[in-house]
Amino acid sequence: MGKIIALSNQKGGVGKTTTAVNVACCVAARGQRVLLCDFDPQGNASSGLGVSAGGKGIYGVLTGQCTVQQALCRTRWCDLLPADINLAAIEQELAGLEDRQQALRGVLSPLRSQYDYIFIDCPPSLGLLTINALAAADTVLVPMQCEYYALEGLTQLVSTIRTVKRSINPPLDIEGIVLTMYDGRTNLTLQVAEEIKRYFGPKVFKTVVPRNVRLSEAPSHGKPIIAYDRLSRGAEAYTAIADELLRRNKGGR
16 A cells, blocks of 8 residues: 655745655655655646646546546656646635545545555645645655744644644654755754754654755756756755655555
8 A cells, every 4th residue: 555645834935846746756766656646736746747737637636527547647757646726726616525624535545556655745835735635644744944934834734733633634644854955054054953853853854955956947847856967966865865765664665
């Protein structure tokens, strides 16, 4: 049975989608069967792999306009359930449903047998979309920039995870914290990193993601960093994070 990992942080601009795309592709490059579910109406994970949802994607699946198999895109790096701006309307679409918080679980659970890992790229908010992702996931991977406001946002996210764990998805746990846009030359980065490690201990990944212009360029070419510039510092970091994740999960499910 495949493991479902949601990548979530309600604070925007922390490298969440960059982490989702590149961890998924790097894990797939290690021989794992991987599905990336873009669950952000901005659709950046989809465009980052050169895919357009074309009005279908995960929104079409949730609204019954298409099947999962019709929505699935098979890219050169991993499988993808794409998203686009239509997904922004899903909260209204689901509002009247009794199980509206578990709609995504109903889509992804049957796919567990087909994949070793399913990654969900959540929107930068703690609304119904993110609640759906947390309800469907086994664990949450939190990309986090080393700055003061990120600590405040992390507290809110942890509170939301606890609420979902208590009321909807008891097995839910934190997979880990990935420190992004890391600049070890600044005191603030070092101080925030130490604070996070003191609170989360071994949950914090040993590998950090440095600021790297190649990581910023790759999405505009519709490629993960290992395809755009496999020798860059960004590619090295995400490859190491994927390896660390696989070691934590003993190489697959």
